[in-house]
Each structure stands twice: as structure tokens, then as C-alpha cells.
Amino acid sequence: MQKPLLFRSLVVFAVVTFAIAGVHADDWSQFRGSSGNGIANVSQSPTRWSETENVVWKTPIAGKGWSSPVVADGKVWLTTAIEERATEEERIATLERLIDNPRRFGEFRLAKSITLRLIAIDMATGTQQLEIDLVHLDEPDPIHTINSYASPTPVIDGDNIYCHFGTFGTICVNRKTGAEVWRKILPLEHGVGPGSSPFIYKNALVLICDGMDLQYVTALDKSTGETLWRTDRPPLDAASGEQKKSYDTPIAIVDAAGREQLICMGSQWLVAYDPTDGSEIWKVRHGKGFSVVPRPVYGDGTVFISTGFGKPQLWAIRVDGSGDVTDTHVAWIEKKGIPAKPSPLLIDGELYVISDDGIASCFDAASGELVWKERVGGKYSASPLMAAGKIYLCSHEGKVTVLKPGRKYSELAENQLDGQLMASPAALGDYLLIRSDKALYRIAE
Template identity: 30%
Template sequence: MNYRVVLCLTLASISITAFADWPRFRGPNGAGVSDTTTIPTKWTDEDYNWRIDLPGEGHGSPVVVGNNIFVLCGDPFTAARRVVCINSDDGKIRWVKSFKSKLHYIHRLNNYASSTPAADNDGVVTIWTTPKTFVVTALNNDGEQLWQRDLGEYKSAWGGSPSPIIVDDMVIIQNDQMNPEFMKNFLPEGVPVTEAGHSYAVALDRSTGETRWMVDRESIIASYATPCIRELPNDEKELVIVGAYNGMTGIDVKTGKVNWLAEDTFPNRTVMSPVLAGDLIVGSSGLGTVGDRLVAVRPPDEKNDSAEVAYRIKKSIPLVPTAVYKDGLIFLTSENGAVSCVDAETGEYVWRERTGGKFLGSPILIDGRLFCTDRRGDIFVLAAGKTFELLARNSLGDDSYATPAVANGSMYIRTLTQLMSIGGEK
């Protein structure tokens, strides 16, 4: 089986299964795609299945396995973290597991709960950080702690938000930190600048938390991207990660061996997660809240032994929101309200428009429509095609930095302080 067929089958399986579980940031393999047909385009407050207040604030997104929804919350006054499990059927909170922490500096657009959990049939894995700690916790479906690891100090000028993924019997984490030369340019006066953090990608045993492998990386600028998986022949899997000055990297999931590296791709901070786009993989970089380039990389295949950059584009590029790929098109939303459609093969713009939104949550594609969450609390719904069409604008009534989850025929939307459910069979 060749690489093209494997990638096409992978994307097809993502599309078919996305309406079942949504186990990580942006659902299966981070694609942000669902074929669910029971999500409305336009709705009012009366249309919500349920809407609840959460025990804390958060920018991290919900994940769903079965009828369990998991979210991470942070207390803005104490920095305590709370892992919350909610019944997707009725919105009732099943349990809350609380962990003490200490107040520390974070960027004004960050939050004590910006990380998205990862879940499977055995429970949930979460991450939270302080300048002195990088805490990974595994809980079962009853909220009982299975294991916890502190992976050490976390150095970043913005605070933490790395999100784990679960691959087979491993929890995989990308942890790119900063060096002091970069930190001092971004930290406010009075916040101490210390030595460089330890950057790495690591695989932990899902059952015990023990380290299976670790790949050291250079510490330049912190990365907040969440990895994706590339399926290879012979049932092999490759972890794809992106990072400033570390480029785009393919790592063997089982062994941690670095298979390939596309250098000179991302000169600045990477927040957008890598996305499979046909035969290509796309990522972006930037500074502040502005993306400076989108890079499409062609990974090694049967014809080429090394990765190569297929194209770069530099207009209307997101720094934070992750792209969506579908049927040869890449859809982008950016912090300044620009929305774009790009031909995935050539990198040429199909259309570029402005909506008036300020997007930090990532768009998701549901049944031919893009759902784009504005941080001021609106969801813009666009047609996911070769012509720009704004279909609806729905108010959430609260700020939102998270990306919705789709499972069980419903969409679960997290605002700063609430969680709500819309859609499903009526």
C-alpha cells in the first residue's frame, strides 16, 4: 500500500468516525471534521439541549468519549485546577477532581486551564503547568487518580497550554520551552528570567505513566501545537510535531526515532497544530496574535527520501486557530477576522474575506459547514466550499477561546465559564 492510499484511508476513517467520540483537541487526529448531520446552522437560547456553569474558567476545549465529557477548569484566584466529568445526555456534573496550585504569571490572553485533555475508554489525561511544574495526571472514569507525573519546570513567557494525545497504549506530549534570551523580550518588568527550559517530545505508558521514550529538542520559543499522527505502510505510525526553529518533524511512535525533519519552516512561535492535507502536512508560525506564514510540507514517500517544502503563503495566516482540510481545500480563520480558502495542492487562494470576528478557537467542519468561534462569544457559520458564504452568526453570551467538540450527534461548546450542548435528534 502506498503513502497516498494510506493517507486517503486515514482521512476517510476520520470523517466516518468523527461523530462518535471526540477524544482529543479537535477530535480524531486533530482534523476537526465531522459528518454529523444533526447540528443546526442557526439557533437561539431555546434550542440548547442544556447549558451549565463550570466550576472555574478555561480556554481548553471539551473532549468526549461515550457519554462522558471532560474539561479542565482553573480558579483565577487560587490557580487550583479542576478536572470535570459531565454527562453528555443531560449536562449533569458526574464528578470534579481538584488539585492545588500556585498563582503565577500568565499572558492576559492565556488562562490557568488552556490545555485540552485527552480521553479514551479508560478515562482522561490532563496537563497543567506552573513555572516550576509540568503536571500530567491520569484519572479513570470515576475520577480516581491512576497516576501523576511532574515532568519538571516549564519556561514560557505566556504560560502553559500543551495538550496530550493518546496513541495506542501511550500518552504523547510535545513540550517546547523557551530560552532566556527570548523570554526577556516578552515578559513584563518584574517577572524573573531564568535559564532555558528543557524541550522534548515524550511518550508515557498509558497505564503507569512511566517514560517509554523521550526525544530532546532545542529550547528557543515555546510551542503550543498539538501533534497529529501520520499512518504509514505496514501499520506503522508517525508522530508529526512542529516548533519554532525545530521545524516540522516526523517521529516513529513506537520507538521515538526521528524519521525526518523539514528545517527552515517556522522561524517564530507555533500555536496552530499540524494538519494532514492530502499528501501534505500544513502548519504555521507567528508572533503576538499574528501568523507570519503557512507552510505546507511534503513528507518522505516512496519517491522521495526526505521532506520538502511544497509552498509557503504569508497573507491572512492564523497563529492560534488550526486549519481545516476537506476535499482538496484548506480553510483558515485568523485573529484579525480574516477567513480564507486555499487550494491545498498549489497554495493559491480560492477566496479571502473578513467577518469582523476575532478568532482564537479553531474552526471545525460539520456536514459541509465551518463553525468558527470568535473570542467575544459568537460562532460564525460559513459554507465550506469554493465560494465564500456567511450562513449564520450565533451569540453564545460569553467569551469563548475554546474549540467545540462534536459527538453523539451534538456539538458541545465551551465558553470561558460555561458548557452547552446543541443539536442531536429532536
């Protein structure tokens, strides 16, 4: 750990009030909730359930997708990919053409064709109400075996929902009519498939586009899809595109001086941009980390990041600088037990993480001091959720561990569902929404 930081207090909810017309406090409009930090503003949430207990409804979902559910006006929205699988011979022939190293062939899956679909489900009954095929592609790029073609989470803003599939397209759909408003294609070599979720800030749809070939952040006019600005990432010194690609999702903050900032994590660099024109405000070189997935969290003048694949590290960085602040604004660094995929969770001055291999840790957010560490078990991609004084950890194996936040490890329950859990859960009212590889669950006690 480096450079302890004295905190006055930590703010657990987003400092910026997002200008999202028609989205209410009890909606879940984007990845990690309407505040973007994995904290649900609810007073009740379930503790115990199973396939036969406390399941209000369970709705099968066709295809495959790791996007999280988003909710507004009594409807749950999901994206999914309907795949026609390639034969093994077709798969090998394609990989021989695209991948230099045959030893890596086992990392990739390939579809002969895909249809990328938007689904609407009635919250009360679990009945599927709408199905819109947005994109059809023959011979799409291969993706990693752990990824899906529909991993980015849509974002709801007013009457519209914005579905982002990386290089396969970004589509704005009117939620009331199901009609397409606009679409945009931003070609990118993802390497292992798309992952970055879209983000709405005022009149802009902000996209992080960190591929193997190109690395930039762009803002599109949310009404028309026209480009407002595009800013290239800082120079990367990686030998190959594998170490340049990244899959993060922005957050927005306002610092103590009143500066609006878009915090955009990427390979090697964390950068804060001015949302009006995309100019750099400050940046930090975090090392060799790449394929970054965890979304940053922010509290009381400090942003917390995980540096992604390689050897993940947890960094705390003050946001009041200008220019390259690598040597001046890093408050502390922790190198052990840090996730490469699940995002951190900031609650009342404590920072909670679950590593990809099932180690849960709590750190003091001011100093970086380890408060506790426990092996929960399992594999993890979904980001933790905080709802009604409970932390939810969803594993690949279908287990959801429920913890009580605090300075001692306190496990309240373990709950088992069928299927694989990789999408981050949502909490509204007194219930949870949990997506597996096969179905969407509404759970309430």
C-alpha cells in the same frame, strides 16, 4: 507561493486509526475530535441559535479554562482552574522578580493560588456529576492575559482520561471511579502558561514540551506514566527563550511507504518522529516562527502547518522524506492572512483558515492558490470545526459564523452567545458543544 504540488486526492479524515480502546466513532476523545483534524463524522448539526433559541442546556462552569470538551459514554469532561487572584501589589512584586522588561507587565496575569479541576457533565441533562481537584498550587507561574491555567485539552482512552497542565502536572484518572491512576511532573518554563494538549498513540501518551528553557518531545507509558522515550528538539538559534517556546499538539500518520510518524510542530522546526523510539525521521526548518499553537492537518502525503507567532505562514510539506528535507519537500508557502492560533481545516482538497484578526481564507491544497478571502470580523483563538457540511468559526466576542465549504464564500448564519469563546467546539450526534468563559452549551435544532 512556491513549488506547486500535484495532488491525486485529499483525504480529509486521519490516515491512522488510533488505537483507543472503548472510544467509539460518535465520541469526541481529544483536541479537534477523535480524528484530531476538526472534522466531525455526523450527518446533522445546527445552523442557528442564540441564548434563547435551540439551547438544549447551558451549564455554568466554575473557574477559567480554555480546554475543549471531550466526550465518551454519555459524559462531557472539562478541565478548569479555580483561581485566588493576587492583589495588584503582589502581581507587580512577582513580575518584577520574574520578568526583565517592565513594559511587558501588562501581558501577564497572576494567581495567588490555583486549583486545577476535572469536571464531568451528563450529556443528556447538563447536570454536573463529578468534580475532582487534581492539583493545588500556591504562587503558580504567571501566564499571558489571553491564556488560562487549564488550556490543554484532556484526552480520553478506554477507562482513563489524561489531564495535562504542562509544568503543573500530568494526571491519569479512571473515568469510572474518579480515582487517580498515576501522575507525572515535567518541569518546564512555559513563559506564558501551558498550551500543548496530550495525545495518545497506541500504548503511549505523547507530550510536546517546548519551553523557554527546555525543548523536547516525550512518550509516557499510558498505563504507568513511566518514560518510554525522550528526544530533544533540533538546535534553535533564537537569542532568547521567548523565541524557543511553543504550544503545539502532535498528530500521527502513516506515509505511503508504511512508516508510522508522529508529526510534532515547534519553533523553527517541524519534525517527524518514529513513535517506537522517538528517533527523527525527517525535519523541515520553517524559519523564525515561535509560540506555535495551530495543530497540523494531513492529507494525501502532505502535512499543512502554520508557523506560529512572528509572521505566520502556511506551509505544505510532503512526508515521504528522510533527514533534513527543507530544500526538497516543501510543496508551497503562503504568507498572507494566516493564523497564529487557530488550526487549519482540510476538506475535499481545500484548506480553510481563520486568522487571529478575523480574515477567513480558502486555499487550493494542491497548489496553494488562494480560492477566496473574506473578512468575518472579530478575534479568534478557537480552531474551525466541520460538521454535516458546515464550517463553524467561534470568535472571542461570542459570535459563531457558519459557512458552507466550497470554492465560493457562502455564509449560512451568524449566531451570538454571551461570554468569550476561545475553546474549540465539538460536534456529536445532531448537536454542538460550545464552551465559553462562563458556561458549556449543548446546542441542537
